[in-house]
Amino acid sequence: MIAILKSGVTDQQIENLCSWLKKQQLDVHISRGQYTTVLGLIGDTSRVDTSLLESLDIVQSVTRISEPFKSANRKFHPADTQVCVNDRVKIGGGTFHIIAGPCSVESQEQILCVAKAVQASGATLLRGGAFKPRTSPYDFQGLGTDGLALLLHAKQETGMPIVTEIMNINLLDAFENVDVIQVGARNMQNFEMLKALGHTKKPILLKRGLANTLKELLMSAEYIMAGGNENIILCERGIRTFEPYTRNTLDLSAVPMLKELTHLPVVVDPSHATGMSRLVKPMAMAAAAAGADGLMIEVHNDPARALCDGPQSLTPEQFDDVARAVRRIREAMA
């Protein structure tokens, strides 16, 4: 970390600052120029509060040389992390997995039908929403714990590990047999939830918030990792921009950028990002080509009747076509 001091700062002020910094267990290297004094701070700067340092009267600006995330940082952990969901499903480190299923779990028939169809097409994890974050309190909020039970039944029938979203950390016990707990975009900075999940050993699928930077996404991963849980799968699902044709703008450059910054696996959700089922295939192929470790795709046995997010769901037949196209892309990258 480099702190550039304002011109006209006195020796006494510099000395005071340095002694304060040293108390924070940092080594300080001072270089005095004709116009500017520059401090190089060496040590665990991820624990330095940049905004506090910048607020000091004598500081002109602060530049981080190392990133503020530490456990998630590839610099300190060069090898890819592989998140083990079960003996067969390991995400990251060169594998490629497709998570598929309906937006909301609606009935036993529905979830089983979709699960078997996507499994036959190559999906290795089953997704389904039991608790749904909805902008309006008047919209369908999911089947709740009944939905969880239906998912667990589908897991038993198919052997597929399940991925589902948590919205209330008080219900964590009900997620005991859930294989991957999803933190939705709106809860990416629900720090209390992140801390609580850090004390579990569950794989966490952490979705990027609609208006969150990659650095913020990694800092949220850091919250979970700081608690001791390093089983994190990052998920790009589109960011909010000014473009109205698509619901959100899928930021695929986030994939190689994240793979450079962190050792954690990165999957892409093209369904929520675009909000349109007919854009899912090209965006799924593009995500695979960009180097994603997997995909998360909405599939419904009857999209026209889906209780929510219908326009972005594929039929099982469409999903099969997408899965084949994605496999061909993956083969071309081998």
Next chain:
Amino acid sequence: MIAILKSGVTDQQIENLCSWLKKQQLDVHISRGQYTTVLGLIGDTSRVDTSLLESLDIVQSVTRISEPFKSANRKFHPADTQVCVNDRVKIGGGTFHIIAGPCSVESQEQILCVAKAVQASGATLLRGGAFKPRTSPYDFQGLGTDGLALLLHAKQETGMPIVTEIMNINLLDAFENVDVIQVGARNMQNFEMLKALGHTKKPILLKRGLANTLKELLMSAEYIMAGGNENIILCERGIRTFEPYTRNTLDLSAVPMLKELTHLPVVVDPSHATGMSRLVKPMAMAAAAAGADGLMIEVHNDPARALCDGPQSLTPEQFDDVARAVRRIREAMA
């Protein structure tokens, strides 16, 4: 609500759709054109799931004529809501209140000193963070319940009602003597928290999320109101844009726009929006001129040593100058 059907839709399909809509307790008025059939839906359309309707094969597009928020809608409640914090402090309906205090509560001496200073300058509510949402798990997270105790002590000493942020709904009991509970920008769509606060009678200061639309802000207010708590104060605190000079972009047009859409009071936080203490005065004046019902301003007795958000805090002397300037603006508007 107007649903425009695709061309080539059969009479049978239209009939099926209409009978489904009528089951949702909507009246349907059909008008058939040469190329297009338009359905007018009449009734409580706030409960209609637009995305579901749009997902239907035969529907081209859906246009809401009335807004999806109902309890918060000025159309159904033309008079301004006045949120009564205590006998003397009522927010909305023509009053103007300044909420002031430090970003974080740090010590008894600090909070008392700031409280007395801002009270002398005209602030009527005391703010202070006990639980702090920080992007990094390594940054200072607030004094927690100890911070709450210090705030309550300052309330007792000064008589000022206090405003402080909740981050974990399980700690709601600890907020029993807090006068206004703040929901921070990052929790604006923490729907479980909103539902829980809807079951209290506490005044809620609901901050707009960094990338949330006004409609989403009002839908979040609607979550609280749907539970029975109508004591909501909305707060504009800056949105995320591409401009890097200011931390966020304060959206002051949100003030008159919200006042048109809703009967709830609207306050503005110029400190967080700009992230720079020297922009607080002009933005506080502008917010008052734009018609805000109040301001929320960070004040610190020693900004250079504040444990967080130092650069945006004013000294008590600067706050006094701001409060005077704002009063002159308010008088010019009388």
Next chain:
Amino acid sequence: MIAILKSGVTDQQIENLCSWLKKQQLDVHISRGQYTTVLGLIGDTSRVDTSLLESLDIVQSVTRISEPFKSANRKFHPADTQVCVNDRVKIGGGTFHIIAGPCSVESQEQILCVAKAVQASGATLLRGGAFKPRTSPYDFQGLGTDGLALLLHAKQETGMPIVTEIMNINLLDAFENVDVIQVGARNMQNFEMLKALGHTKKPILLKRGLANTLKELLMSAEYIMAGGNENIILCERGIRTFEPYTRNTLDLSAVPMLKELTHLPVVVDPSHATGMSRLVKPMAMAAAAAGADGLMIEVHNDPARALCDGPQSLTPEQFDDVARAVRRIREAMA
């Protein structure tokens, strides 16, 4: 186009509006509901000024059913347009071309060296900047007409058609032997330039503005087409968002979305979008997988010494690797 009228509008007002609309050569279909009257406007609604219509006292809202672009609209021209650059190079309609070359033309040696290298790796068009749009008046502005001459010499030596940016329509004559004229992102809504280019027969590579919607991009294409020039290649090159790690956010969902909306070919520029040479390969592959008709990639014989935009340029060796990877993706899509 559907106009929804306000409640309480009189028959006389509706009649006046309808007679005014009919004068604009539109057929009007009126449907009166209990609460709302809806007008269906039929005819060439691309010539209707929506904002004017919405400004009328009696109009509640206006919804376009057909898009405001007409010549560019795939609805009226279902087959892909193929832009013929020369006998061998035709862009669109199932072909795939890579445009490569340096950001700025610097010297005869440089442009020839790069041209031959990228041609050997499979690029079919040569790009190079002679006139450079720079944010600062103090930055290098390109070699101007000397740069054009160097490009034309490289064209003669290699047979590659050339693509270069125009910044001043008064210099159009100097572009006589340029094969594809590029309109840069900052000039996408320089309507006077678009009109002038509409009166040529030159292929135009039209880049999306940093903060322009797809509809605006298509309306800018429409300006050129309205003048009689239908040889337009659209180019996605990244949009401005809040994410700072990448210079811009490459919006790859724009590719399938544009292919649905228009018959014009769409190419992608991953170099400018990301601003980082190490992201060019994954984004080039992703763009091909998303269905782009071609790519535009910056290549420099010595990126470390490039006079501008160095960080985003590839070496010829890196470009060769990218071109091979993209070819494998294209083969996987066949």
Next chain:
Amino acid sequence: MIAILKSGVTDQQIENLCSWLKKQQLDVHISRGQYTTVLGLIGDTSRVDTSLLESLDIVQSVTRISEPFKSANRKFHPADTQVCVNDRVKIGGGTFHIIAGPCSVESQEQILCVAKAVQASGATLLRGGAFKPRTSPYDFQGLGTDGLALLLHAKQETGMPIVTEIMNINLLDAFENVDVIQVGARNMQNFEMLKALGHTKKPILLKRGLANTLKELLMSAEYIMAGGNENIILCERGIRTFEPYTRNTLDLSAVPMLKELTHLPVVVDPSHATGMSRLVKPMAMAAAAAGADGLMIEVHNDPARALCDGPQSLTPEQFDDVARAVRRIREAMA
């Protein structure tokens, strides 16, 4: 300017870089730390191409200490610039002027009627569009030179200096008697136009682009100033964000921020920013309170029939009310 070098850089590499920098007429101050070498560059760094420097293999990052704009920079020109439009109208330096008039000039009757009305209410400059930038080629493009003639006639009749937009630099001669030439938001980075205007002595009203940063706005001013024309009035007119209720988001914090960064006057256009006439009054008042040097407001004698931008225009009566309210705000600030 501070350049931080990568670790592991050799003495020879540092020496090479320093000798190259010295050739650019910069003094270089080297400070070697244990891990990092930092170069302090002293001299006219506004002429240093940051992206070139950052592209060098041995450079980790570059931080500007001084801003890249020079002529516009308040540091080098602390006193407010006052742009003299005529003997009576001087913008900046403590004055406050309102520019008012119709979006488009439509007829002699219209422009005269509006001009006299706004003059009576206190406006000191008359605006009116003769050349209109429209997203669609099918929308009304303005009366062109006929519109200019009508404006000049209104100037003669009322004595009000006129402000109107230029879209084609080839028509500069026709603007000879125009008092203030407006550069619209879409042409803010039309660098060829900026250069041409730099060779005139005309006051230029330079509007901020929809997605341009304040730094880019100032660099565009710098283009004009570099040509010798320092008569520039900056104009904030709203930026593009995700919020759909208002057409754009008026960034009022830009006012004090610009006033700190530059000595040039800053006016605000609340009409285009919000796109709604009923938001013009609160935003005009807020802009004055934020410290703007003036306002630009659309007024139409019959908004319901305006040929473009009707919904954002005020009637003369409404304008009179706005002007009074703004005057009271200005008085409260004295």
